[in-house]
Amino acid sequence: MKHFLNTYDYTRPELQAMLDEAKRLKESPIGEALKGKTVALLFLNNSLRTRTSFDVGANQLGGHAVVLSPSGGMWPLEFEDGVVMDGDAEEHIAEAAGVLSRYCDLIGVRAFPKFVNWEEDRKDKILNGFAKYASVPVINMETITHPCQEMAHVMALQERMGELDGKKFVLTWTYHPKPLNTAVANSALMIAAKFGMDVTLLCPTPDYVLDQRYMDIARQDTSGQGRSLTVTHDIEEAYSGADVVYAKSWGALPYFGNWEPEKPIRDAHQHFIVDEKKMAMTNDAVVSHCLPMRRNVKMTDAVFDSPACMAYDEAENRLHVQKAIMKHLLG
Amino acid sequence: MKHFLNTYDYTRPELQAMLDEAKRLKESPIGEALKGKTVALLFLNNSLRTRTSFDVGANQLGGHAVVLSPSGGMWPLEFEDGVVMDGDAEEHIAEAAGVLSRYCDLIGVRAFPKFVNWEEDRKDKILNGFAKYASVPVINMETITHPCQEMAHVMALQERMGELDGKKFVLTWTYHPKPLNTAVANSALMIAAKFGMDVTLLCPTPDYVLDQRYMDIARQDTSGQGRSLTVTHDIEEAYSGADVVYAKSWGALPYFGNWEPEKPIRDAHQHFIVDEKKMAMTNDAVVSHCLPMRRNVKMTDAVFDSPACMAYDEAENRLHVQKAIMKHLLG
Amino acid sequence: MKHFLNTYDYTRPELQAMLDEAKRLKESPIGEALKGKTVALLFLNNSLRTRTSFDVGANQLGGHAVVLSPSGGMWPLEFEDGVVMDGDAEEHIAEAAGVLSRYCDLIGVRAFPKFVNWEEDRKDKILNGFAKYASVPVINMETITHPCQEMAHVMALQERMGELDGKKFVLTWTYHPKPLNTAVANSALMIAAKFGMDVTLLCPTPDYVLDQRYMDIARQDTSGQGRSLTVTHDIEEAYSGADVVYAKSWGALPYFGNWEPEKPIRDAHQHFIVDEKKMAMTNDAVVSHCLPMRRNVKMTDAVFDSPACMAYDEAENRLHVQKAIMKHLLG
Incomplete structure (x- = not known):
């Protein structure tokens, strides 16, 4: 079955x-x-x-x-x-x-x-x-x-970009007042790897790296296709030359269930917001988010309402x- | 669109x-x-x-x-x-x-x-x-x-009475233990005016007059068709010669969000209930309410269960x- | 109608x-x-x-x-x-x-x-x-x-056993941490009586006998068809020769709304659980429960997961x- x-x-x-x-x-x-x-x-x-x-x-x-x-x-x-x-x-x-x-x-x-x-x-x-x-x-x-979200995302990417192999995919952590589920982040990482992209995970600190299970699966898929999986905390490194920027907030796993000490770290990284300045570093990247999304917290209106944003298409898909x-x- | x-x-x-x-x-x-x-x-x-x-x-x-x-x-x-x-x-x-x-x-x-x-x-x-x-x-x-309710109401009126122009329509405030939404009252007033009736708003005090926006719309529609919009606090004046009695309770807007001082006013007007004695003053009026309705508080059983009441038809419509x-x- | x-x-x-x-x-x-x-x-x-x-x-x-x-x-x-x-x-x-x-x-x-x-x-x-x-x-x-449950139950019994007349049907009270609704018990008793079975109600004490209304209906249906309705608190008497065992927990009506003093009685009868030892006394009985069911509290896994159990078929029916x-x- x-x-x-x-x-x-x-x-x-x-x-x-x-x-x-x-x-x-x-x-x-x-x-x-x-x-x-x-x-x-x-x-x-x-x-x-x-x-x-x-x-x-x-x-x-x-x-x-x-x-x-x-x-x-x-x-x-x-x-x-x-x-x-x-x-x-x-x-x-x-x-x-x-x-x-x-x-x-x-x-x-x-x-x-x-x-x-x-x-x-x-x-x-x-x-x-x-x-x-x-x-x-x-x-x-x-x-x-959230595998249905991944599928909708990659469908929207293929509609926009055709062939995905070798594209630079950036999953960027963004600020949110609360520590959220890692589900969409896990899924975004895996689908990008599965479809042959060079994957970059941009997050505030090593504590925000995703569960080893999903990191391993993504690494296996990238390396099996001659692609890379990179973890970075450097915004410029991540955005430079990116073809896809996917924004998502999540709570750091080491603080799971004990969220108070994680809050100041999150608070200190509000500048991870996806904005026009960062998007200017990319290779005319498309950008998306799974919705619901806090405007001007995770992504500026200017980016979200730009033609580069495919969040609605992803939702429809x-x-x-x-x-x-x-x-x-x-x- | x-x-x-x-x-x-x-x-x-x-x-x-x-x-x-x-x-x-x-x-x-x-x-x-x-x-x-x-x-x-x-x-x-x-x-x-x-x-x-x-x-x-x-x-x-x-x-x-x-x-x-x-x-x-x-x-x-x-x-x-x-x-x-x-x-x-x-x-x-x-x-x-x-x-x-x-x-x-x-x-x-x-x-x-x-x-x-x-x-x-x-x-x-x-x-x-x-x-x-x-x-x-x-x-x-x-x-x-509540425009869908208005439409159902006027449909039921047309089923009962055919032509509505020039009929006397009375929207009467009735008692309810709680201050309710004015939505149905606003809508009843507007639809009666729109369909060419002479409209009377019967309520306990000037505080119970509806929002100026809806009063103005109703006044425009009545005067545009040579009809009248009357506000009264006199039960006999309102019921005399009425063709339609529509009952609804609502809270007085000047007390909105500060309901305590409004309660004694409401309590003092429990006699606004639609009963047989009042209905006897009408021109064999039909009567209705949007449901749910507190029996013997807003309308007596004798009126509600009489052939004059079209509340079920209105609900069905x-x-x-x-x-x-x-x-x-x-x- | x-x-x-x-x-x-x-x-x-x-x-x-x-x-x-x-x-x-x-x-x-x-x-x-x-x-x-x-x-x-x-x-x-x-x-x-x-x-x-x-x-x-x-x-x-x-x-x-x-x-x-x-x-x-x-x-x-x-x-x-x-x-x-x-x-x-x-x-x-x-x-x-x-x-x-x-x-x-x-x-x-x-x-x-x-x-x-x-x-x-x-x-x-x-x-x-x-x-x-x-x-x-x-x-x-x-x-x-719960008449729909009764019907599903008797349908499953007929699928398993064909003719039901004269079969020994045992409705057994079982332990549950909380006092539950008697609805399914009432219904099980009535349907068994209606379909010509000899009905035994096994419960901890006389306080657990069901409402007189349902006892009377069941008695009328059994006696009218030359069958018996027996109330017993003796596990062996009930299970001996049983063709059907139906398990259900319920609260004792004399304690209705005043449940505290009933709890120690329930607690003292946890051994009413349907287990293999009791089932061995039966005439290869089929067994069921209306679901949801606490495993190993009302019925052991060994019985519930055995071919004798028809709870899934009853649920499907x-x-x-x-x-x-x-x-x-x-x-």
Whole structure:
């Protein structure tokens, strides 16, 4: 059985086939590939774009989406096998996944980290539990990675630039008042590496380097294609000659769950904002962000509202790539 | 691009064309006018009737509704241009509206006042922000006015009475334990004026007169058609010879955000309830209320359950007029 | 007008006809019986299985489901006639039911007890209010009984065992840290009696016997078919020769709303867990539970994961029986 949990489970040609299908669906959005099928969309966290684009996408393909968004929190789930469930958990993930599989043909799962213990969060238990126990395909709608966003991003890049191999891709950390999820950063790094770009991770200090798991995957993909993965804290080095600038804020993993001492570091790096001066150092780079985005905090209006910015196209492409992914899984 | 934000943006013949279409749709509810189309329904406040009637209506026309109802509140939106978004707001309304426009063909917005500062609330920022930044039509699903309710009301009146010109329409304030939104009152006043009735606003004191903006619009519409707009605090004067009695409670604007001193005034006017004795003064008037309604507080059971009451028909007509409005905007 | 409020409103042949239809729908799930129809699903309590299965089922029959799930609680409803609604209630159930009837063709209602006063809760006011005031059929989606679960259960039993007459059915109370709703227990007792089984209710003490209303209905159905209804607190007596074991936890009614003194009784009966040793006393019984279920608290993994357990089939059958019920009501 196929799932869509992470792009690293797929080869570049497999992902490209889905992107090509997404481009066809963008041209011709209405179809019957999901006729008679139901997609369960389980949101353990709020969503606007993901919820809308999956629901619309399923419908445009003739299917039906059921949005499950436990208000006040779903009842606690148990993940371990063999446990005496006399604590908080009311249901084992085996049953939650197993029963949904009896009603639906596909299950999407959004489950953000709890931001207390990264060692625990990085196990991605809810997503992996659904993948283990569901008897239908499971899609990651953002957990500790966000593969649908990556796909939408690379689709937008290909629309703008065609061939991506050898382009200089810069993932730049930007300031945000709160320490955010690393999911989109992890995913941006991996997709850039997968598609043959020279990848630069620009961040304030070594504490902001991403989880070793994702750094390793990106390094493997760059080196396997003769490309580079560079970590730098030097803004000029990063931006010089860049073809793509992707902005995202995230919290530094060493401070995970103990965020107070991380705050002054973040505060000291507000100048990482993407602005016209930095963009002038690039090779006429395109720029993007996954949205929602704080204007003039992460990126200036001048950059965001310029033709270089493809954030809207990337957001729209969520619809198209997700339809292609659903078709792939149910095809 | 057309929106449906307020009835005052439309001429009476334009509104009548939508009402005529609504009557046709009431006869023949199933169609294909929205085939392949998606309607986003954004509820920043709770809803039962509006949510159901829009969803059912879109579906009956072959379309699909996506209900977006941020539990625990949507992340705060920024409305000003050029702002450094380092406060609470996580997203500018430009992006929220812009991205939804990429996924959907129509956006409905419900956004009640915050009841703290009327000068702020009367700007209707969320609705107007969506209208400004969306690239698809926007419908007001109740903000500081409720144009869909007005349309349903006038449709029910036309079903009951045929020609409305020259009828005496009384909008009567009624008691409610809490100070409520003026949206339905504003809208009732405007639609009665627009459709050529002699309009009487009955309320406890001058403090309960509606916002000058809506009073002016209503006065312009009545005087333009040789009709009258009368404000009175005299129950007998208002009810005498009335053809239509519309009941609604609202809070007095001068006390907006400082409601305590307004409470004794409201409490002293519980006798504004619509009852049989008052109805006996009318010209066999029809009576209505937008629902939900506190029985025997705003209107007695004897009146509400009498054949004169058309509240259910008005509620049902929400479905039909909204379908006509959607057809109009996407036609 | 037909409703589906409780199985005791139907004869065994009427229920069997719905079960037969459910079996046909399980074979051939896609149809048009609800084409152009809308089902309102009103959830005053959370739901995963019921919400998904009704929504999917309506859709598979060509209809449309509107899920109404008032976040933060629906506004309080008034149930008494003739009341001056100057308290909390914002809307009379007459209007809530009446207006939904204008938009939809069927209304499903989930409204759990409030767990404070059983004399009040056992009136099932919300469900009965909808049935009284709606002008379209109403389905019980779990209140103080759970007839859809019963139907799914007996469907699974018939799939496993064929003829049910004369089989020994054991409803066993099991431990749970909290005092739960008796709805599923009431329903299990009634359906077993209705379908001609010899019914044994196994519970810790006489305080755990179910409400007299349901005991009487079950006794009438068993005695009317020459079968028995036995209450026992003896585990061995109950399990010996059992053909069906149905596990469920519930709170003892004499402690309703005053749960503290009930806790030590529950705690003292954790050995009521369904385990292999108890199952060995049965006549190779099938076993089930309505889910969610605390593993190794109510039932051991060894039993739950054994071929004897039909909980997943029962859960799946919710979809099929509910479709048959909707077809029955709208046919």
